[in-house]
Amino acid sequence: MKKILKQLFLGLLLTGITAWGVLALYYGDSMTSPWQTGFAVLFGLSGILALIDVLGLRWRFRYFWVHLTLFIIVLIAWLSIAPSNDRAWQQDVAKLAYATIEGDQVTLHNIRNFDYRSEFDYDPAYYDKTYNVSKLEEVELLAFYWxxxxxxxxxxxFNFGEQGHLAVSIETRKELNEEYSTIKGFFRQYELMYIVADERDVIRLRTNFRNNPPEQGYLFKPTGGKENGRRLFLSYIEKINELYENPAFYNTLLDNCTVAIWERTWVNTEHLAFSWKILLSGYLPEYLYESKRLDQTLPFAELQQRAHINPLAKAAGDADDFSKRIRANYPPLD
Structure with a gap:
């Protein structure tokens, strides 16, 4: 019995490392090529031979160790893949934002503000703007479902009152002709990017122009205090400048749009405890509500209904007061 359990364990181990190695070789560094596909197939066949060796009638491990050695070589090669800021990027992620800081004054450079005619038809535009950190009034969460x-x-x-709102979207930085894939996001395929944008860009793109599939947007107002919000904003600024100088990889599970937000909140002692609802990002608003970080005077279903912004965003269009209009369901701050 002990021998059978050991064989089963090794069989599961082999299956796991072989599947990982096949995908790592297939995706390689950026675009998949025929030779990558060939190496992936050969590594898969090697895994099958090792599995036969382990689960065969005779108790032999010779090919198991050969395959394990090949896996270590693949792993070392994969770990050597380095992120870069110098690739042929898609136009919507071509410019990285960065910030300069003088006391409480933070100037954001390359704030994206595209003028959209459709999701893929737009006029690129960027601007710089200075924000006073001491004027930050609240931090709001937007969630888009598709x-x-x-x-x-x-x-x-980030709501700076009279200075306006500044949106930051954590995304993959895709190269020309590259599509997003959840699986590829595990294999060092995409650089990580903090898109700093005008709300008329990053929100309106999703509510007004994304149709395949359409997205439904919700705006929530978590509680937490101004000081916590200011520390969070400065944590974002630190990361934005870090990525400008030292690129990093996006990871579908460990460094995505929601996990990265949660990690940035570690600057505050009152940050949320970890939950599976952070990994399944659609449940984050519900988790905030359960943690009493959202308005408790309404049931969550009613709060979510009030948070829906698509009709408001479509009616606002590209109006200068777009940010005010999409918050029509919320009373103004005192």
Missing amino acids: MGPAIAHTILS
Whole structure:
């Protein structure tokens, strides 16, 4: 019995490392090529031979160790893949934002503000703007859904009162002709990018122009205090400048739009405890409500209904007061 359990354990181990190695070789560094596909197939066949060796009638491990050695070589090669800021980028992620700081004055450079005619037809535009950190009034959470309740893209928007709102969307930085893939996001395929944008860009793109599939946007106002919000904003600024100088990889599970937000909140002692609802990002607003970080005077279903912004965003269009109009369901701050 002990021998059978050991064989089963080794069989599961082999299956796991072989599947990982096949995908790592297939995706390689950026675009897949025929030779990558060939190496992936050969590594898969090697895994099958090792599995036969381990689960065969005779108790032999010779090919198991050969395959394990090949896996270590693949792993070392994969770990050597380095992120870069110098690639042929898609136009919507071509410019990285960065910040300069003088006391409480933070100047954001390359704030994206595209003028959209459709999702893929737009006029690129950027601007610089200075914000006074001491004027930050609140941090708001936006969640955009397109494939059921479990998955959402989350964005933070920083409300500086009279100085306006600044949205930051954590995304993959895709190269020309590159599509997003959840699986590829595990294999060092995309650089990580903090898109600093005008709300008329990053929100309106999703509510007004994304149609395949359409996205439904919700705006929530978590509680937490101004000082916590200011520390969070400066944590974002630190990360934005870090990525400008030292690129990093996006990871579908460990460094995505929602986990990265949660990690940035570690600057505050009152940050949320970890929950599976952070990994399944669509449930983050519900988790905030359960943690009493959202308005408790309404049931969550009613709060979520009030938070829905698509009709408001469509009516606002590209109006200068777009940010005010999409918050029509919320009373103004004192």
